[in-house]
Amino acid sequence: MKIPANLAELPQLDTDYPLTEEQIASYQRNGHIYLKNILSAEEIGYYEPLIAGTVREHNYQTKPVGERDTYGKAFIQICNLWQMNEGVARYVLARRFAKIAAELMGVEGVRIYHDQALFKEAGGGHTPWHQDQVYWPLETPNTITLWMPLVNVSEEVGSMTFVDGSHTSGYMSRQFISDESHKTLASYIEGKGLSKTNYGAMNAGDATFHAGWTLHSAPGNPTDTMREVMTIIYVADGVNTMANPDSSARESDLKSWFPGVKAGEPAVSPLNPLVYKR
Template sequence: MEQNLTRDITEAEKETFWRDGVICLRGFFDADWIERMRVAVDDAIANPGPMKLNLNQGLNGKFHGDSFVWTWQDDFRAFVFDSPAAKIAQQVLGAKERVTLFFDTLLVKEPGSQAVTPWHHDQPYWPIEGEQVCTVWTPFDPVTRESGAVEYLVGSHRWGKRFQPQSFTGDDRYGSTMEPIPDIEAERDRHEFVVYETEPGDCIVHHGLILHSAPGNSNVSTRRRALAARFCGDDATYRPEGSFQPLIREPGIPSGAPLECDLFPRVWPPEHRPA
């Protein structure tokens, strides 16, 4: 129940998050957490959960995905409850009453993986309404552009748009019920982008509506192991209508209810976490 931070998030960092939709925080996770999670990631790959996804898209290399890992893997559970991640989300979002975990996603691009993460933003997939929604993306290996660093379209969370979800597996499983994402690559000169290369111990915090993508891992010797923990603040409510996000089980709360239950547990303040 520590959740200790090496330092508080500065006001300038919070302002950057809300203005740009993304910030990079350096050195917030110590070596013990990194090594513990490296072992846990490899265990989760060897013993995957029921929501495992093969994200290779028929291309060379391996791209492993899994979700709600915290519900069955003890080290992942410890990470979302006890690591600095939840406290980081609370300070960045400015939550006053609670931070809840929506879910976690394990994303591992092995060396030589050609699988590209397409341009997308997260919240249109999810059964969530609210502004205080973010992902704390924590790498357990050094991440460079070559090995698959995520690229963000600065300020796109403030466009007032919700675009059609993209399939990470290369199919059309989500149909076409929403406005399509613009051809970002064709209009690069119209936008500002940011890419953060990171070291183990760093994390990236991005808003639920910022557009982002990532290349494959063209580095033939370096893995890209990362955990994306999705956190919600005071204003988040459950809205399953039209959601594309499969859940590991039904949450048992009605539409419009605050996003807090056994499946979406409160992770901050730590004294209010479930037993």
């Protein structure tokens, strides 16, 4: 691992990662995709220490894993690291990632919604079935999340599990992430016989991308090491926020991630920079 002395040493991450028409079609059909080697081992070597260090600096969780609720057991969650560290900002605002996001969705440009580190501790619990966009005050299906491990992830920890094609269904449940949501959605998946995909072990610098409405979950961490994952959420440029956020969570997200923006106005604030435009 390399800790750069200054920003000039950090890789720019502005070169293209080429996608095939088949990959784009697969994402649009299934609502998720696994892409290998988006970052090289050398690039990960520069950025992992910066991200992990920022997470440690801003992690105020003091309860042991066993004493937390289901959500708290799932991971250490720190949001908008790009505002906390200039080096991490170079990672989050990277053109390489943003161009992939735009091309997978088939849109002209993308803005940052927000980033979040999701570090699943040794012995950490599972992440229940859920849809991310239940929380988001956005009036568009064109949202996408990059989910990138910063360390190699073994088969027993693995990637998330996705329900194929579920992004076309919109709301499947308005329940937030909880034991109840897991039971409700697991019963729905089983009852409908829906197909699922898990990509298994992943190397640092690989990534999955999934749509905001794609139903997904993640296993617990039975190992004795931290599962370090960084995520970046993108929204297509040129969309509006929800006219009337229909839950307290969406109202909270509107205030947190679109400060100063009123319902019905364009989804643009200083926290939502345009990171790629074709």
